[in-house]
Amino acid sequence: EVQLVQSGAEVKKPGESLKISCKGSGYSFTSYWIGWVRQMPGKGLEWMGIIYPGDSDTRYSPSFQGQVTISADKSISTAYLQWSSLKASDTAMYYCARYQTSGYYMDVWGKGTTVTVSS
Protein backbone atom coordinates (compact mmCIF):
# COMPACT_ATOMS: atom_id res chain seq x y z
CA GLU A 1 0.00 0.00 0.00
CA VAL A 2 1.29 3.43 -0.97
CA GLN A 3 1.48 5.61 2.14
CA LEU A 4 2.81 8.92 3.33
CA VAL A 5 3.22 8.99 7.10
CA GLN A 6 3.69 12.39 8.68
CA SER A 7 5.24 13.26 12.00
CA GLY A 8 3.15 14.15 15.02
CA ALA A 9 1.63 17.41 16.20
CA GLU A 10 3.97 20.15 17.34
CA VAL A 11 3.52 23.03 19.79
CA LYS A 12 6.22 25.67 19.58
CA LYS A 13 6.94 29.23 20.69
CA PRO A 14 7.52 32.13 18.31
CA GLY A 15 11.12 32.29 17.19
CA GLU A 16 11.76 28.57 17.61
CA SER A 17 12.83 26.30 14.78
CA LEU A 18 10.98 23.24 13.57
CA LYS A 19 11.34 20.40 11.08
CA ILE A 20 8.41 18.12 10.27
CA SER A 21 8.62 14.96 8.23
CA CYS A 22 6.79 12.87 5.67
CA LYS A 23 7.89 9.26 5.14
CA GLY A 24 6.90 7.44 1.99
CA SER A 25 6.40 3.69 1.66
CA GLY A 26 4.97 1.21 -0.80
CA TYR A 27 6.49 2.87 -3.87
CA SER A 28 9.77 4.13 -5.29
CA PHE A 29 10.23 7.28 -3.19
CA THR A 30 12.92 8.70 -5.45
CA SER A 31 10.75 8.54 -8.56
CA TYR A 32 7.95 10.90 -7.53
CA TRP A 33 7.83 14.52 -6.46
CA ILE A 34 6.49 15.31 -3.00
CA GLY A 35 4.50 18.48 -2.43
CA TRP A 36 3.66 20.38 0.74
CA VAL A 37 0.31 22.07 1.35
CA ARG A 38 -0.70 24.44 4.14
CA GLN A 39 -4.18 24.77 5.61
CA MET A 40 -4.61 27.50 8.16
CA PRO A 41 -7.43 27.08 10.71
CA GLY A 42 -10.79 27.29 8.98
CA LYS A 43 -9.20 28.18 5.65
CA GLY A 44 -8.47 26.59 2.29
CA LEU A 45 -5.53 24.69 0.86
CA GLU A 46 -2.37 26.53 -0.17
CA TRP A 47 0.44 25.11 -2.30
CA MET A 48 3.83 25.64 -0.66
CA GLY A 49 6.33 23.85 -2.84
CA ILE A 50 7.65 20.59 -4.13
CA ILE A 51 10.75 18.40 -4.06
CA TYR A 52 12.05 15.55 -6.17
CA PRO A 53 13.75 13.21 -3.71
CA GLY A 54 15.80 11.60 -6.48
CA ASP A 55 18.02 14.67 -6.82
CA SER A 56 16.51 17.12 -4.28
CA ASP A 57 15.38 19.51 -7.02
CA THR A 58 13.08 21.91 -5.16
CA ARG A 59 10.56 24.49 -6.30
CA TYR A 60 8.76 26.95 -4.04
CA SER A 61 5.52 28.82 -4.43
CA PRO A 62 6.35 32.55 -4.51
CA SER A 63 4.28 33.01 -1.35
CA PHE A 64 6.52 30.63 0.60
CA GLN A 65 9.93 31.25 -0.97
CA GLY A 66 12.31 32.25 1.79
CA GLN A 67 9.79 31.41 4.52
CA VAL A 68 10.34 27.65 4.69
CA THR A 69 12.85 25.06 3.53
CA ILE A 70 11.87 21.83 1.83
CA SER A 71 14.36 18.98 1.82
CA ALA A 72 14.54 15.20 1.51
CA ASP A 73 16.66 12.28 2.61
CA LYS A 74 16.22 9.59 -0.01
CA SER A 75 18.12 7.05 2.06
CA ILE A 76 15.21 6.94 4.50
CA SER A 77 12.43 7.87 2.04
CA THR A 78 11.57 11.01 3.96
CA ALA A 79 10.76 14.57 2.95
CA TYR A 80 10.93 17.51 5.32
CA LEU A 81 9.47 20.95 5.81
CA GLN A 82 11.33 23.27 8.14
CA TRP A 83 11.23 26.73 9.66
CA SER A 84 14.16 28.58 11.17
CA SER A 85 12.08 31.04 13.17
CA LEU A 86 8.40 30.31 13.63
CA LYS A 87 5.70 32.96 13.78
CA ALA A 88 2.20 32.72 15.19
CA SER A 89 0.93 32.94 11.63
CA ASP A 90 2.62 29.59 10.87
CA THR A 91 -0.06 27.90 12.98
CA ALA A 92 -1.72 25.51 10.55
CA MET A 93 -2.13 21.96 9.37
CA TYR A 94 0.57 20.88 6.93
CA TYR A 95 0.03 18.08 4.44
CA CYS A 96 2.49 16.29 2.22
CA ALA A 97 1.28 14.65 -0.97
CA ARG A 98 2.73 12.59 -3.78
CA TYR A 99 2.70 14.61 -6.99
CA GLN A 100 2.10 13.04 -10.35
CA THR A 101 3.89 14.94 -13.11
CA SER A 102 1.98 12.95 -15.72
CA GLY A 103 -1.05 15.09 -14.97
CA TYR A 104 -0.02 17.59 -12.32
CA TYR A 105 -2.14 16.24 -9.49
CA MET A 106 -1.64 14.84 -5.99
CA ASP A 107 -2.77 11.24 -5.72
CA VAL A 108 -1.66 10.21 -2.22
CA TRP A 109 -1.82 12.43 0.84
CA GLY A 110 -0.44 12.19 4.32
CA LYS A 111 -2.81 12.68 7.26
CA GLY A 112 -1.23 16.01 8.10
CA THR A 113 0.86 17.54 10.87
CA THR A 114 -0.66 20.20 13.11
CA VAL A 115 1.74 22.99 14.02
CA THR A 116 0.72 25.39 16.77
CA VAL A 117 2.88 28.43 17.45
CA SER A 118 1.96 30.30 20.61
CA SER A 119 3.72 32.17 23.33
Place this chain on the structure above:
Amino acid sequence: SSELTQDPAVSVALGQTVRITCQGDSLRSYYASWYQQKPGQAPVLVIYGKNNRPSGIPDRFSGSSSGNTASLTITGAQAEDEADYYCNSRDSSGNQVFGGGTKLTVL
Protein backbone atom coordinates in the same frame (compact mmCIF):
# COMPACT_ATOMS: atom_id res chain seq x y z
CA SER B 1 0.63 33.92 -10.67
CA SER B 2 -2.69 32.40 -11.63
CA GLU B 3 -5.86 32.23 -9.54
CA LEU B 4 -8.68 29.73 -9.46
CA THR B 5 -12.15 30.91 -8.42
CA GLN B 6 -14.80 28.71 -6.83
CA ASP B 7 -18.22 29.46 -5.41
CA PRO B 8 -17.88 29.40 -1.60
CA ALA B 9 -20.95 27.26 -1.02
CA VAL B 10 -23.34 25.06 -2.98
CA SER B 11 -26.25 22.93 -1.84
CA VAL B 12 -28.00 19.95 -3.41
CA ALA B 13 -30.99 17.84 -2.49
CA LEU B 14 -30.25 14.23 -1.67
CA GLY B 15 -30.15 12.17 -4.87
CA GLN B 16 -30.00 15.17 -7.18
CA THR B 17 -27.18 16.34 -9.42
CA VAL B 18 -24.82 19.17 -8.52
CA ARG B 19 -22.05 20.88 -10.45
CA ILE B 20 -19.17 22.64 -8.74
CA THR B 21 -17.20 25.00 -10.93
CA CYS B 22 -13.68 26.40 -10.98
CA GLN B 23 -12.58 29.30 -13.15
CA GLY B 24 -9.11 30.46 -14.07
CA ASP B 25 -6.87 31.27 -17.00
CA SER B 26 -4.58 28.33 -16.29
CA LEU B 27 -7.48 25.98 -17.06
CA ARG B 28 -7.17 26.90 -20.73
CA SER B 29 -3.81 25.07 -20.70
CA TYR B 30 -4.02 22.51 -17.91
CA TYR B 31 -6.66 20.17 -16.57
CA ALA B 32 -7.94 20.70 -13.06
CA SER B 33 -7.76 18.07 -10.40
CA TRP B 34 -10.42 17.92 -7.70
CA TYR B 35 -10.09 17.07 -4.01
CA GLN B 36 -12.71 16.23 -1.42
CA GLN B 37 -12.01 17.16 2.17
CA LYS B 38 -14.26 16.15 5.05
CA PRO B 39 -13.94 17.79 8.49
CA GLY B 40 -10.82 16.70 10.32
CA GLN B 41 -9.53 14.66 7.40
CA ALA B 42 -6.87 15.02 4.74
CA PRO B 43 -7.92 15.86 1.19
CA VAL B 44 -8.73 12.97 -1.15
CA LEU B 45 -8.26 13.07 -4.92
CA VAL B 46 -11.59 12.48 -6.68
CA ILE B 47 -10.98 13.59 -10.29
CA TYR B 48 -7.84 14.19 -12.35
CA GLY B 49 -7.00 14.73 -15.99
CA LYS B 50 -9.72 14.95 -18.59
CA ASN B 51 -12.16 12.90 -16.47
CA ASN B 52 -10.37 10.21 -14.48
CA ARG B 53 -11.37 8.75 -11.12
CA PRO B 54 -8.86 7.10 -8.79
CA SER B 55 -9.66 3.61 -7.64
CA GLY B 56 -12.37 3.64 -5.00
CA ILE B 57 -14.03 6.88 -6.07
CA PRO B 58 -17.69 6.28 -6.99
CA ASP B 59 -18.69 6.78 -10.60
CA ARG B 60 -21.21 9.44 -9.59
CA PHE B 61 -18.21 11.81 -9.60
CA SER B 62 -17.20 13.17 -12.99
CA GLY B 63 -15.18 16.05 -14.37
CA SER B 64 -15.32 18.25 -17.43
CA SER B 65 -13.69 21.37 -18.80
CA SER B 66 -14.51 24.12 -21.27
CA GLY B 67 -12.42 27.20 -21.91
CA ASN B 68 -11.36 28.67 -18.59
CA THR B 69 -13.85 26.66 -16.53
CA ALA B 70 -13.52 23.21 -15.00
CA SER B 71 -16.46 21.44 -13.42
CA LEU B 72 -16.94 18.63 -10.95
CA THR B 73 -20.34 16.96 -11.25
CA ILE B 74 -21.90 14.66 -8.68
CA THR B 75 -24.80 12.74 -10.19
CA GLY B 76 -27.11 11.49 -7.46
CA ALA B 77 -25.49 13.19 -4.48
CA GLN B 78 -25.33 11.17 -1.29
CA ALA B 79 -25.17 12.34 2.30
CA GLU B 80 -21.54 11.22 2.50
CA ASP B 81 -20.63 13.62 -0.32
CA GLU B 82 -21.11 16.58 2.01
CA ALA B 83 -17.63 18.07 2.20
CA ASP B 84 -15.36 20.84 0.98
CA TYR B 85 -14.19 20.50 -2.61
CA TYR B 86 -11.04 22.11 -3.98
CA CYS B 87 -9.86 22.43 -7.54
CA ASN B 88 -6.16 22.60 -8.36
CA SER B 89 -4.19 23.28 -11.49
CA ARG B 90 -0.70 23.94 -12.70
CA ASP B 91 -0.12 27.54 -13.69
CA SER B 92 2.03 29.13 -16.38
CA SER B 93 5.01 29.59 -14.04
CA GLY B 94 5.08 25.91 -13.14
CA ASN B 95 3.50 26.27 -9.72
CA GLN B 96 0.34 24.59 -8.53
CA VAL B 97 -2.59 26.71 -7.41
CA PHE B 98 -5.72 25.79 -5.44
CA GLY B 99 -9.14 27.30 -5.70
CA GLY B 100 -10.65 28.76 -2.57
CA GLY B 101 -12.86 25.72 -2.04
CA THR B 102 -16.59 25.04 -2.23
CA LYS B 103 -18.57 23.81 0.74
CA LEU B 104 -21.14 21.31 -0.47
CA THR B 105 -24.25 20.80 1.64
CA VAL B 106 -26.51 17.82 0.90
CA LEU B 107 -30.05 18.63 2.00
